[in-house]
Amino acid sequence: MDLAPPRVTIQDVARAAGVSGSSVSNYMNRHFERLGEEARLRIKEAIAELNFRPNRVARQLKTGRTDAIALIVPSVVNPYSGELVLAIEQEASRAGYGVHMCNTMRSSAIETDFLDRLADIGVRRLITISPMNSTCGVYYAAREDVSIVAIDASRDDFKLPGLRTVNLDHRAAMDMAVGHLHDLGHDRIAYVTDSLITHSRVDRMKGFELAVERYGIRASDIVMVENRERVVDIADLHMVDAGRRAAIDVAALSLRPTAVVAFNDMIAHGLMAGFRAVGIAVPSDISLIGVDDIWMNEAASPGLTSIRHPVAEMAKATIGHLSPSMDEPADKVLLPSLVVRQTTTQPTSSSTSRDAQGK
Amino acid sequence: MDLAPPRVTIQDVARAAGVSGSSVSNYMNRHFERLGEEARLRIKEAIAELNFRPNRVARQLKTGRTDAIALIVPSVVNPYSGELVLAIEQEASRAGYGVHMCNTMRSSAIETDFLDRLADIGVRRLITISPMNSTCGVYYAAREDVSIVAIDASRDDFKLPGLRTVNLDHRAAMDMAVGHLHDLGHDRIAYVTDSLITHSRVDRMKGFELAVERYGIRASDIVMVENRERVVDIADLHMVDAGRRAAIDVAALSLRPTAVVAFNDMIAHGLMAGFRAVGIAVPSDISLIGVDDIWMNEAASPGLTSIRHPVAEMAKATIGHLSPSMDEPADKVLLPSLVVRQTTTQPTSSSTSRDAQGK
DNA sequence: TTGTAGGCGTTATCAT
DNA sequence: ATGATAACGCCTACAA
Numbered sequence: 001m002d003l004a005p006p007r008v009t010i011q012d013v014a015r016a017a018g019v020s021g022s023s024v025s026n027y028m029n030r031h032f033e034r035l036g037e038e039a040r041l042r043i044k045e046a047i048a049e050l051n052f053r054p055n056r057v058a059r060q061l062k063t064g065r066t067d068a069i070a071l072i073v074p075s076v077v078n079p080y081s082g083e084l085v086l087a088i089e090q091e092a093s094r095a096g097y098g099v100h101m102c103n104t105m106r107s108s109a110i111e112t113d114f115l116d117r118l119a120d121i122g123v124r125r126l127i128t129i130s131p132m133n134s135t136c137g138v139y140y141a142a143r144e145d146v147s148i149v150a151i152d153a154s155r156d157d158f159k160l161p162g163l164r165t166v167n168l169d170h171r172a173a174m175d176m177a178v179g180h181l182h183d184l185g186h187d188r189i190a191y192v193t194d195s196l197i198t199h200s201r202v203d204r205m206k207g208f209e210l211a212v213e214r215y216g217i218r219a220s221d222i223v224m225v226e227n228r229e230r231v232v233d234i235a236d237l238h239m240v241d242a243g244r245r246a247a248i249d250v251a252a253l254s255l256r257p258t259a260v261v262a263f264n265d266m267i268a269h270g271l272m273a274g275f276r277a278v279g280i281a282v283p284s285d286i287s288l289i290g291v292d293d294i295w296m297n298e299a300a301s302p303g304l305t306s307i308r309h310p311v312a313e314m315a316k317a318t319i320g321h322l323s324p325s326m327d328e329p330a331d332k333v334l335l336p337s338l339v340v341r342q343t344t345t346q347p348t349s350s351s352t353s354r355d356a357q358g359k
Numbered sequence: 360m361d362l363a364p365p366r367v368t369i370q371d372v373a374r375a376a377g378v379s380g381s382s383v384s385n386y387m388n389r390h391f392e393r394l395g396e397e398a399r400l401r402i403k404e405a406i407a408e409l410n411f412r413p414n415r416v417a418r419q420l421k422t423g424r425t426d427a428i429a430l431i432v433p434s435v436v437n438p439y440s441g442e443l444v445l446a447i448e449q450e451a452s453r454a455g456y457g458v459h460m461c462n463t464m465r466s467s468a469i470e471t472d473f474l475d476r477l478a479d480i481g482v483r484r485l486i487t488i489s490p491m492n493s494t495c496g497v498y499y500a501a502r503e504d505v506s507i508v509a510i511d512a513s514r515d516d517f518k519l520p521g522l523r524t525v526n527l528d529h530r531a532a533m534d535m536a537v538g539h540l541h542d543l544g545h546d547r548i549a550y551v552t553d554s555l556i557t558h559s560r561v562d563r564m565k566g567f568e569l570a571v572e573r574y575g576i577r578a579s580d581i582v583m584v585e586n587r588e589r590v591v592d593i594a595d596l597h598m599v600d601a602g603r604r605a606a607i608d609v610a611a612l613s614l615r616p617t618a619v620v621a622f623n624d625m626i627a628h629g630l631m632a633g634f635r636a637v638g639i640a641v642p643s644d645i646s647l648i649g650v651d652d653i654w655m656n657e658a659a660s661p662g663l664t665s666i667r668h669p670v671a672e673m674a675k676a677t678i679g680h681l682s683p684s685m686d687e688p689a690d691k692v693l694l695p696s697l698v699v700r701q702t703t704t705q706p707t708s709s710s711t712s713r714d715a716q717g718k
Numbered sequence: 719t720t721g722t723a724g725g726c727g728t729t730a731t732c733a734t
Numbered sequence: 735a736t737g738a739t740a741a742c743g744c745c746t747a748c749a750a
Contacts, residue, residue, distance in 0.1 A: 420742090
């Protein structure tokens, strides 16, 4: 371990192998057609011998581009997207890509600054998570050689023909949730969501309606709460607030449901808090299921039953999408799975006969 | 917005300003002593006119270094360090630095690979969070011009004289927690921690002991649970497990405490789950306070009272430490604050007279 | 105070 | 199949 490790350059390798720098360069870039059998071998040995590692910076200066990935996310602390960011970072580094992450905090100024910087250094791979109002599409729209993958967004949200997307199969998710409750014996189920401002919210609710019909659920309700901004909200805590408020609405329903499906887990946790506040016990009085399967579900008590967002698979699909192969679909839809914890049980007599519950 | 935006180089600026490239370079590097009044002005205008932005890659190739920051963290999903990562990223980009993040998952192989890559591109600023067994010290130890800041670690954990640290004032934190409980009227308080494998665990417990003494608390207990590995644990869920197990121990204490201080919030949430499982109500039977103030505290119910880790200030101190000013202390210690939620109340008769509690 | 020239390590073009 | 050579955009002696 030297104090100032002297760089091994392509020329050093060339000298050691008795070939020219260009040949080593060709070797590094896998242009084997332009190399003789013997030269290839000697270069290979010299590289191993000297432990040569090409200087990415020099290459970047020369080519004007880098294989690094720009990752745009509202906030890493966000319970769902945080796990996704981790998975993407791991998948990317497995594929040899560096990742530049930007927490936009939903500020398009921050996002634009970030993209300006990255455009400067030649980044051509973009991943955007939950991009309700991401500007990256507009920004990079003109450039031909840029790959953009949007996670948790509909392609209609952008006007980019080249865009690729990765999404959860929301219909399947709702089918799973309602099916699980139906299996337990529930037939009065409510759905709680906040404003339908994104594709996933719309589609997931639609999925609930379809599922309810499919399982022949007797009665169902949709409770919609509107968003109220928080002063600072790096973790989607406004959804917890929304859930808390929704709990009151659910409790006030003329025919109180025995189970509730929440748009996502944060709303579900809010519901749990709200129900507790008004004396409704989960799950003995009412069952509860969310979507995403954030880690908090496991840490909370009772543990929240949820429909798991397949984070690792989404990351894999995303990185795969970055190097487009034309025979693959531009929109990948992944299947969720059910994680049963403690908030879903069979409806009890107390929850079925609402008189026992009091007003 | 052109399709292939032609780069504005230092030469373009020089031409526009009627000076040479070196002068522009000197301007960019703030070597104003080497510039005439008039030249400086014309360069400034030309830069604004052409919207010139220096090519970081070229500079990097030439100088062999970059001002980007390497950020090493076990996992961004980790409830405490996730918030810290966000704060650091924001503070860094405010200061104009890019951030390369590495989720080591506590694998030194991953960390070493990452540092190798970054050493290649000339990164000389390192931040490491909760580095129980971080190798970065060893790795970069030899290099003179590298700044390393360790957050949530004692300088004794490394053998690097040049290291700078940022830490919470654990003693003050415990003083605050115990003081709060004492103010409420508690005088039988237990402390729950997992194995004392880090500086913060040792120091925080010491702080508890000092505080208990200082407030003249009649009786206190230390409950220590050992770590058990989880198959996969990106979010410190093993601490929740530890808390769950500890709850049983606390319940079995011969003189059951009326309040518990947990080493951190994840353990506290585990305690909450454990208490609920054995029929002990929080806070009416027992009060509970944690440390860190992770977002989950707000989302859980009841909301967990906690000692807040001043994340934004820590980020600021960390970035400040990166450009060492010799008159500042090498070890910064920041003060926490108390966030009262629902898990701490006055001890009730039911919790005070233990007979009412059953066995 | 300002300009000129050389080179950082790589890729790409054009010879051979 | 292989090699010389010229950039990429910037910094930095050193010269003027």
